Amino acid sequence: xxxxxxxVPCLDDNYAYLLHAxxxxxxxxxxxxxxxPIIAALEDKGWTLDFILLTHHHWDxxxxxxxxRAKYGTSVIGAAADKHRLPPLDxxxxxxxVFSLGNVDVHVxxxxxxxxxxxxxxIPSVKALFSADSLMALGCGRLFxxxxxxxxxxxxxxxxxxxxxLVYSGHEYTATNAAFALTVDPENADLKARAEGVAxxxxxxxxxxxxxxxxxxxxxxFLRSDSKGIRTALGMPEASDLEVFTEVRLRRNQF
Numbered sequence: 001x002x003x004x005x006x007x008v009p010c011l012d013d014n015y016a017y018l019l020h021a022x023x024x025x026x027x028x029x030x031x032x033x034x035x036x037p038i039i040a041a042l043e044d045k046g047w048t049l050d051f052i053l054l055t056h057h058h059w060d061x062x063x064x065x066x067x068x069r070a071k072y073g074t075s076v077i078g079a080a081a082d083k084h085r086l087p088p089l090d091x092x093x094x095x096x097x098v099f100s101l102g103n104v105d106v107h108v109x110x111x112x113x114x115x116x117x118x119x120x121x122x123i124p125s126v127k128a129l130f131s132a133d134s135l136m137a138l139g140c141g142r143l144f145x146x147x148x149x150x151x152x153x154x155x156x157x158x159x160x161x162x163x164x165x166l167v168y169s170g171h172e173y174t175a176t177n178a179a180f181a182l183t184v185d186p187e188n189a190d191l192k193a194r195a196e197g198v199a200x201x202x203x204x205x206x207x208x209x210x211x212x213x214x215x216x217x218x219x220x221x222f223l224r225s226d227s228k229g230i231r232t233a234l235g236m237p238e239a240s241d242l243e244v245f246t247e248v249r250l251r252r253n254q255f
Contacts, residue, residue: 113151
């Protein structure tokens with residue numbers, strides 16, 4: 001196993017992820033919403049923390065950085081385009097950057113939309129995508145700074161990854177996302193089945209992430225702007241993909 005991935009629930013509905021390379025002993029963290037549960041997870045495994053990978057500047061993804069850096073001497077990696085709003089960075093990265101964590105390569109993609117300068121981390125060797133608040137389980141992040149054009153381009157970039165990629169997103173929003181998705185894609189049998197599975201998972205307090213990219217393509221309305229079913233439900237049969245995406249995002253904001 002080149003990488004062990006541990007999901008760490010933080011705050012009310014955030015997820016952070018610990019990535020541990022057994023061959024080298026290195027451990028990295030994707031986002032740091034809150035230091036305490038991350039420290040507890042590290043101590044439980046007997047690991048230290050070598051790197052923090054930041055996806056974007058929002059407080060619920062960075063608030064634990066300085067406590068973790070002070071405790072472990074951790075190096076922090078984040079987007080050069082967002083460095084003015086991030087904790088001090090030891091390594092600045094941008095779209096197309098590839099860097100190594102021990103024996104695994106990490107590929108960086110700019111996925112602006114939720115924020116400008118939001119990045120995602122793809123690790124091909126373990127088929128893992130850490131997308132935070134860009135591509136989410138059955139959803140995408142609200143457009144606080146970017147445009148629909150930017151977010152659609154970012155999602156299109158991510159959906160070009162292999163179908164068996166596991167999507168590790170930043171929040172447990174899937175149940176609400178599923179309820180909304182059914183309002184714009186009500187005849188989608190795959191979506192109906194997935195919504196039922198999500199409900200069962202949440203009833204048992206189980207996480208609904210990561211999710212498989214192939215399933216996102218079948219069920220996530222933000223990846224399905226060309227769907228005849230969605231276009232019919234919206235009353236937009238002749239609209240462009242961008243117009244459909246924009247309408248779906250607007251409706252999600254109001255849901």
